């Protein structure tokens with residue numbers, strides 16, 4: 001192991017997670033020994049793969065509180081999100097869809113594509129705490145509304161939406177309700193029947209399974225056009241040879257995540273411990289509702305700095321964190337989630353997202369607090385705006 005690997009502190013679990021050893025162990029036999037194609041039913045190697053696939057489907061269904069034939073495996077969250085939205089839009093008469101302003105781009109960009117095809121979208125406000133109000137949903141519903149899609153937990157600020165209340169409104173109006181639960185699954189207890197949702201998406205790599213596997217829960221009776229045509233796998237809805245090892249991994253990871261839910265207190269304590277230290281940095285704030293958010297999430301803004309600069313300095317010190325938004329990759333636009341909270345540009349730009357897992361420790365939180373404090377100070381020393389602020393403060 002290199003020095004860098006030894007010292008690495010990974011607090012970007014909302015981006016992806018380390019595949020757990022037990023998950024690797026569970027999936028290995030389906031690459032090395034039982035590697036048959038589940039469609040090869042004429043010999044035992046294929047039948048074994050098929051049996052394992054269906055057993056895992058049953059396991060995932062039980063863990064989510066639904067029937068096995070209501071689970072379709074996908075390549076991940078983005079695919080499941082695209083499918084739930086486009087599949088509904090193409091299978092239903094009507095042109096209006098309701099969503100929130102803080103959805104993941106897998107939702108927002110899918111809706112953009114539909115808008116180009118003539119659909120209309122209403123974006124629900126999330127106010128300054130990052131949470132949708134059910135009464136706003138009630139008001140937004142139209143005669144031609146065909147779908148309501150609101151995420152369960154936000155990937156940047158961790159806020160948790162009142163999904164049960166929103167789904168109830170949708171049901172009252174007989175409109176399908178879909179929730180992107182990619183960040184919520186494995187972190188919150190989930191029973192799709194109790195929640196009352198019609199569709200729910202999840203992704204393996206957010207819960208210590210590998211990348212490239214996800215699922216869509218589709219309640220029996222929901223009309224959805226097929227996603228991929230081909231050999232008729234996944235009951236003809238999503239063709240393509242199944243990712244057997246990935247499915248086995250997903251079921252194992254989900255089982256472990258659900259079992260670990262009882263032990264969630266630890267992650268929340270780590271997060272609060274770190275937050276208490278970081279909030280001492282002047283001109284800092286915590287973004288999103290303090291109560292209704294994932295225990296794993298801490299999203300903060302530090303004025304007079306750029307989040308990207310902060311992430312780079314933290315990386316130099318072996319810490320993997322994120323600004324929370326995709327702006328570092330392709331554009332300098334501030335996060336649409338922080339903008340939706342009504343925060344001004346300069347605060348949006350200085351954001352830091354820490355997303356924890358049960359593998360993190362208090363010692364790591366101490367180290368992160370020390371390095372963030374150092375990095376914010378260092379960046380501010382280079383900021384003419386901060387210098388001006390200090391002058392103003394002194395002259396008061």
Ligand code: PLP
Pocket residue numbers: 014015075076077078079081104106151153154155180182183203204205214
């Ligand atoms: N939805 C949310 C809320 C997410 O956070 C992500 C990934 O970050 C996705 C969808 C996309 O999932 P995947 O990476 O499995 O395609």
